[in-house]
Amino acid sequence: MKTATVSPPRGAAFEQDPGKAPRRxxxxxxxxxxxxxxxxxxxxxxxxxxxxxLVFSRRGYNMESLVVxxxxxxxxxxxxxxxxxxMTITCSGDPDTLEQIIKQIEKLVDVVHAIDxxxxxxxxxxxxxxxxxxxxxxxxxxxxIAENFKAxxxxxxxxxxxxxCAGETDKLDAFISLLKPFGIIELVRSGKILMVRGLDEx
Amino acid sequence: MIAGVSPRQSVNxxxxxxxxxxxxxxxxxxxxxxxxxxxxxxxxxxxxTGGDTVxxxxxxxxxxxxxxxxxxxxxxIFDALVDSRIKFVLVRHEQGATHMxxxxxxxxxxxxxxxxxxxxxxxxxxxxxxxxxxxSVPMIVLCGQTITSMLGKDAFQEADVTGITYPVVKHxxxxxxxADIPRVMREAFHIATTGRPGPVLIDLPKDxxxxxxxxxxxxxxxxxxxxxxxxxxxxxxRKAAALLLRSRRPVLYVGHGAVVSNAGKAIMQLATTLNAxxxxxxxxxxxxxxxxxxxxxxxxxxxxxxxNLAVQHCDLIMAIGARWDDRITGKLSEFCTDAAKIHxxxxxxEFNKVVRPDVSLAADARLAIEELVPLVRTLDTDDxxxxxxxxxxxxxxxYPKKGGLRAQYVVDRLDKLGGRDCIITTDxxxxxxWAAQFCLTTRNRHWISSGGAGTMGFGFPAAIGxxxxxxxxxxxxxxxxxxxxxxxxxxxxxxxxxxxxxLVINNHYLGMIRQWQELFxxxxxxxxxxxxxxxxxxxAAAYGIPARRxxxxxxxxxxxxxxxxxxxxxxxxEAEVVKEDNVFPMIPAGAPLSGxxxxxxxxxxxxxxxxx
Numbered sequence: 001m002k003t004a005t006v007s008p009p010r011g012a013a014f015e016q017d018p019g020k021a022p023r024r025x026x027x028x029x030x031x032x033x034x035x036x037x038x039x040x041x042x043x044x045x046x047x048x049x050x051x052x053x054l055v056f057s058r059r060g061y062n063m064e065s066l067v068v069x070x071x072x073x074x075x076x077x078x079x080x081x082x083x084x085x086x087m088t089i090t091c092s093g094d095p096d097t098l099e100q101i102i103k104q105i106e107k108l109v110d111v112v113h114a115i116d117x118x119x120x121x122x123x124x125x126x127x128x129x130x131x132x133x134x135x136x137x138x139x140x141x142x143x144x145i146a147e148n149f150k151a152x153x154x155x156x157x158x159x160x161x162x163x164x165c166a167g168e169t170d171k172l173d174a175f176i177s178l179l180k181p182f183g184i185i186e187l188v189r190s191g192k193i194l195m196v197r198g199l200d201e202x
Numbered sequence: 203m204i205a206g207v208s209p210r211q212s213v214n215x216x217x218x219x220x221x222x223x224x225x226x227x228x229x230x231x232x233x234x235x236x237x238x239x240x241x242x243x244x245x246x247x248x249x250x251t252g253g254d255t256v257x258x259x260x261x262x263x264x265x266x267x268x269x270x271x272x273x274x275x276x277x278x279i280f281d282a283l284v285d286s287r288i289k290f291v292l293v294r295h296e297q298g299a300t301h302m303x304x305x306x307x308x309x310x311x312x313x314x315x316x317x318x319x320x321x322x323x324x325x326x327x328x329x330x331x332x333x334x335x336x337x338s339v340p341m342i343v344l345c346g347q348t349i350t351s352m353l354g355k356d357a358f359q360e361a362d363v364t365g366i367t368y369p370v371v372k373h374x375x376x377x378x379x380x381a382d383i384p385r386v387m388r389e390a391f392h393i394a395t396t397g398r399p400g401p402v403l404i405d406l407p408k409d410x411x412x413x414x415x416x417x418x419x420x421x422x423x424x425x426x427x428x429x430x431x432x433x434x435x436x437x438x439x440r441k442a443a444a445l446l447l448r449s450r451r452p453v454l455y456v457g458h459g460a461v462v463s464n465a466g467k468a469i470m471q472l473a474t475t476l477n478a479x480x481x482x483x484x485x486x487x488x489x490x491x492x493x494x495x496x497x498x499x500x501x502x503x504x505x506x507x508x509x510n511l512a513v514q515h516c517d518l519i520m521a522i523g524a525r526w527d528d529r530i531t532g533k534l535s536e537f538c539t540d541a542a543k544i545h546x547x548x549x550x551x552e553f554n555k556v557v558r559p560d561v562s563l564a565a566d567a568r569l570a571i572e573e574l575v576p577l578v579r580t581l582d583t584d585d586x587x588x589x590x591x592x593x594x595x596x597x598x599x600x601y602p603k604k605g606g607l608r609a610q611y612v613v614d615r616l617d618k619l620g621g622r623d624c625i626i627t628t629d630x631x632x633x634x635x636w637a638a639q640f641c642l643t644t645r646n647r648h649w650i651s652s653g654g655a656g657t658m659g660f661g662f663p664a665a666i667g668x669x670x671x672x673x674x675x676x677x678x679x680x681x682x683x684x685x686x687x688x689x690x691x692x693x694x695x696x697x698x699x700x701x702x703x704x705l706v707i708n709n710h711y712l713g714m715i716r717q718w719q720e721l722f723x724x725x726x727x728x729x730x731x732x733x734x735x736x737x738x739x740x741x742a743a744a745y746g747i748p749a750r751r752x753x754x755x756x757x758x759x760x761x762x763x764x765x766x767x768x769x770x771x772x773x774x775x776e777a778e779v780v781k782e783d784n785v786f787p788m789i790p791a792g793a794p795l796s797g798x799x800x801x802x803x804x805x806x807x808x809x810x811x812x813x814x
Contacts, residue, residue: 042427043426043427046376047364047368047374047376050365050368051368054368054369058369096554099554100551100554100555103550103551103553103555104551106551107549107551108373108427109372109373109393109425109427109428110427111427112426112427113427
């Protein structure tokens with residue numbers, strides 16, 4: 001006779017967001033599970049980045065993107081400027097392993113907190129620089145696409161064009177896939193950064 | 203200066219209290235200053251060096267022994283040691299130093315301290331760090347390092363020690379400014395000893411330890427990212443109590459966390475209140491007395507058959523300071539599928555890592571169990587205990603009495619001739635499993651064995667550390683393989699005159715490897731034959747240590763009694779046992795608990811699917 005109670009379902013943070021479809025990678029065309037975005041507040045000490053990366057690499061897990069830069073002084077932690085940094089990591093994977101990864105990251109002494117913000121009310125932003133090979137004659141269409149995505153032309157050369165576009169990951173994915181037929185030579189994306197809406201802490 | 207160490211309070215249950223004044227003042231001889239003092243021998247006018255500060259910080263933390271090996275990059279620290287009342291033990295290999303500090307820490311709960319030099323000195327500590335991390339042992343490893351301007355430039359004996367050791371430490375520091383030394387030392391001791399203990403490494407460049415340091419000592423610790431659970435939350439306790447009260451076939455599964463937090467008395471109270479049986483892991487031995495009627499011995503891959511059968515058929519299993527290791531669970535998909543699970547652990551990352559418990563209690567083990575006892579009462583377990591008693595009668599631990607001297611007989615006699623009053627350390631292999639089965643541990647911190655890492659060469663140096671820490675007679679049960687890895691420390695043992703009795707179980711094989719190859723690889727032996735073993739009695743004599751050899755069962759008692767009575771220093775007993783023997787019961791790696799093998803199988807077995 002089973003006397004165990006069923007454990008309550010895991011928090012929404014670790015579930016794959018039902019609203020988002022699996023991603024088709026713009027460059028490789030491989031379908032991956034939706035990305036999770038983890039935001040960390042860490043102490044700005046040498047080696048903290050290595051320690052966080054090791055948590056992923058030890059489990060054979062790849063990080064899709066990682067952004068880290070100094071945070072503002074934290075109220076309540078009484079910090080001098082530059083003492084803390086924020087890290088935003090995107091990665092894909094099954095919820096069980098991600099739950100364990102986040103716990104292992106939180107265990108690190110230099111990490112103040114680590115939160116999985118997937119599916120929560122957040123503002124996300126990412127930047128992409130796209131270099132396309134287009135001659136002056138075929139340029140109109142690419143410029144139309146740029147205008148519609150509010151992308152800016154940052155380099156206008158005789159045979160190539162560099163467009164800079166900012167926005168959510170889905171928007172950038174769509175932008176890049178529309179430009180693919182024109183011949184993308186190079187693509188550099190910054191990592192995704194995010195911030196929680198309202199007064200809650202990121 | 204071996205005996206007379208007063209045990210420190212359990213380090214887990216209260217946040218570190220800020221000291222009002224340095225502890226050294228109470229011992230006399232060192233005045234209560236707030237800043238490091240220069241070494242007296244160097245004349246009062248010269249400022250304190252970084253090395254002086256390091257040593258004085260160690261004194262303030264109550265450190266009495268440091269194990270290590272000297273070298274160029276660590277010279278300023280070694281110089282500061284000359285005027286300190288801290289005892290320095292010069293070992294013969296840095297690995298030995300780490301295992302000695304490890305044994306010292308396991309025997310007392312105080313952090314073991316290691317001091318080594320840069321480059322190869324530090325890298326020789328990696329195995330010891332891994333051993334301590336896997337078994338949650340508090341340890342501080344101080345490494346010399348090249349001068350700061352030469353970092354990363356391939357200087358002599360330079361190594362990226364912080365980089366090499368990131369995965370094998372709880373935390374680490376590279377000090378580039380001498381003013382950081384007091385803060386870092388305080389933080390390091392705090393991190394090593396609180397929460398889930400672990401090793402902390404501090405890399406000290408030579409110019410930092412040689413130059414002046416005037417920064418004041420620090421008592422408080424500011425680590426915003428470091429949280430230690432203390433008392434359990436009331437909701438979790440109520441849920442756990444509710445589950446327990448509904449159970450009719452409970453099992454208490456006790457691990458190393460119960461040893462670390464001294465939870466044995468509370469667990470015995472819980473067990474006797476509930477009338478529930480107890481099993482423990484290899485590392486949980488000694489938390490609860492193994493000779494108690496409710497105790498079923500060790501569980502797991504080589505645990506007793508009745509302990510594993512109890513776990514297999516229970517309807518509730520409560521892990522107290524244990525982490526559902528693969529040696530215990532076997533095939534996860536078939537482990538306790540119908541049983542309720544309660545998990546008490548101080549490390550929240552252990553919840554849901556391997557097993558999804560129904561109730562997780564993030565707390566110190568002793569505090570959690572103490573608060574749980576008043577919430578439960580006696581369960582209706584008479585049938586369950588009857589059933590378990592039946593299994594105990596049907597499947598006792600046994601070994602053949604004829605056909606040559608058996609290792610099981612030797613360790614069994616050791617247990618009967620006073621082993622329970624001694625500290626026992628083991629190396630790794632078949633002898634370790636037999637010692638775990640037949641040597642019943644009845645007192646906390648009296649069993650020291652490398653579990654998570656399974657480090658060969660651990661047993662003998664760990665015994666030296668444990669004997670130095672407690673002054674108690676200590677048996678070091680080792681195999682011929684593991685002993686050869688660190689027996690250079692015989693010199694250290696002799697110099698320190700430690701009451702360590704080395705029992706070498708010599709079967710001229712790497713026995714556990716041979717057993718696996720016999721059972722799963724068609725007896726194709728590869729890398730298992732230890733030819734060319736030295737005469738261990740003559741090795742001991744070469745170090746000036748008295749030794750005896752035993753080859754027949756009839757001589758065992760006499761040799762063991764002789765060793766028990768010899769407490770003027772180390773001694774050695776070599777037991778030449780049968781060359782081929784197997785540890786049973788055995789649950790092959792990756793097999794479910796139902797796949798337990800009680801005796802030598804007659805049919806060919808599939809290769810195990812689990813990890814080693």
